[in-house]
Amino acid sequence: MNREEIENREKLNTRIGSPQGPKPRDSGWEQFIEKQRREIEARRNGQLARLLIVVLPEESGEELGRMVEEEQRRAQEGLVELGQGEEARYKHVDELTAGDVPARLEAESDRAAWLAARMDRVREEVYQSHPRRIRAGASG
Numbered sequence: 001m002n003r004e005e006i007e008n009r010e011k012l013n014t015r016i017g018s019p020q021g022p023k024p025r026d027s028g029w030e031q032f033i034e035k036q037r038r039e040i041e042a043r044r045n046g047q048l049a050r051l052l053i054v055v056l057p058e059e060s061g062e063e064l065g066r067m068v069e070e071e072q073r074r075a076q077e078g079l080v081e082l083g084q085g086e087e088a089r090y091k092h093v094d095e096l097t098a099g100d101v102p103a104r105l106e107a108e109s110d111r112a113a114w115l116a117a118r119m120d121r122v123r124e125e126v127y128q129s130h131p132r133r134i135r136a137g138a139s140g
Contacts, residue, residue, distance in 0.1 A: 029098065032101065033093065033096065036080055036093050036096070036104070037093060039080070040075050040078060040079075040080065040093060041075075043071055043072065043074070043075035044072060044075035044076055046068070046072065048067070048068050048071045048072075049068045049072075051115055051118075051119075052064050052067070052068060052118075054122045054125070054126075056118075056121055056122065056125055057125070074090060077092070078092050078093050078094065079091065079092055079093075080092075080093055080096070080104060080107070081104075081107040081111075082100055082103035082104055082106075082107055083103045083106060083107060084106055084107055084110045088107065089103075
């Protein structure tokens with residue numbers, strides 16, 4: 001994590017309350033929770049499935065399918081990811097506290113980075129598979 005990310009997390013923690021928990025009427029906290037609910041709804045509605053529509057040569061379609069199913073199941077249960085990798089854990093959105101914000105932001109950042117890197121590989125794969133069609137489409 002770079003210095004800018006740390007500073008942004010500290011600013012967010014300051015805005016939403018103490019690490020022990022948010023103030024009940026804190027608008028920063030309410031906005032954070034509302035954003036989490038919108039993301040859960042998107043996941044529930046198959047956002048990940050749409051993002052993983054192309055299976056790359058190094059990937060298993062079955063594994064991606066399991067990942068999508070697990071993602072939707074967790075969304076149905078109202079769970080959000082905290083942390084990353086082997087240290088990842090899940091918590092119901094209604095049980096989040098201000099102390100969970102850094103781990104939640106870490107999970108969001110890691111997911112966005114993974115998806116962006118994967119989309120770059122998809123573009124590369126499509127370009128390698130159909131370079132003439134892409135060039136022709138760009139010029140008319």
